[in-house]
């Protein structure tokens with residue numbers, strides 16, 4: 001009961017800190033769109049699933065036992081994962097998307113696969129996924145379009161949903177021109193974000209940045225270095241902090257606060 005009220009308060013607070021109008025504007029561009037037919041073609045799959053792709057190399061660094069994909073669209077990456085040709089087939093695969101039609105399409109596509117669960121999320125965090133429930137999460141060709149406030153919110157919530165030692169692979173924008181613009185005015189509809197800002201926010205959210213690779217996007221209209229793919233890890237243990245049992249899923253700032261309290265109590269007990 002108490003946790004229900006805590007969730008309600010968190011939702012209300014998040015809605016105040018997220019520009020819901022802009023979130024919906026971006027989301028509405030990716031409902032009905034001929035993107036989804038083309039996206040299943042092999043030349044559109046290669047940038048991720050080609051043998052020499054840096055994204056596939058980093059994807060293979062994930063433990064896919066309990067995997068989630070953010071912004072799954074029509075589920076083309078889940079279909080690749082479920083072939084078992086690239087990594088071990090997950091025991092559980094959660095697909096999330098903000099768009100109702102994309103969710104229905106993916107749900108229909110994987111209806112006969114019990115290990116796949118499809119959810120519509122709110123566009124800024126991973127609920128309804130539970131705390132410390134995932135070994136890995138990834139997002140490809142979607143976060144590049146998201147507003148900065150949604151990206152920050154997803155990064156903060158990544159810490160919550162990953163188990164300690166779990167990893168996240170995010171393909172995001174590295175486009176730092178035109179601040180304040182609408183993302184549709186930018187090349188390849190990239191929203192404003194940089195690799196270093198992304199790394200900073202991820203670290204503030206308690207994550208370790210394992211690797212960042214700057215990527216080009218496009219063929220004839222190629223834009224050099226417009227994207228980045230970042231591999232993150234939720235640390236197993238932060239030195240000197242309580243990390244076991246009921247403390248395991250606490251945010252690092254709370255762990256640091258608790259650790260300092262425990263140190264003070266120990267000092268009082270030791271005092272003559």
Ligand SMILES: C[S@@+](CC[C@H](N)C(=O)[O-])C[C@H]1O[C@@H](n2cnc3c(N)ncnc32)[C@H](O)[C@@H]1O
Nearest residue numbers: 027030071072073097098099102123140141142
């Ligand atoms: C270009 S499509 C890519 C779909 C999929 N990732 C792929 O590679 O086929 C962008 C996806 O992002 C989803 N989306 C847009 N804004 C979102 C948000 N704030 N949170 C979650 N999903 C979002 C859209 O509904 C759409 O499925």
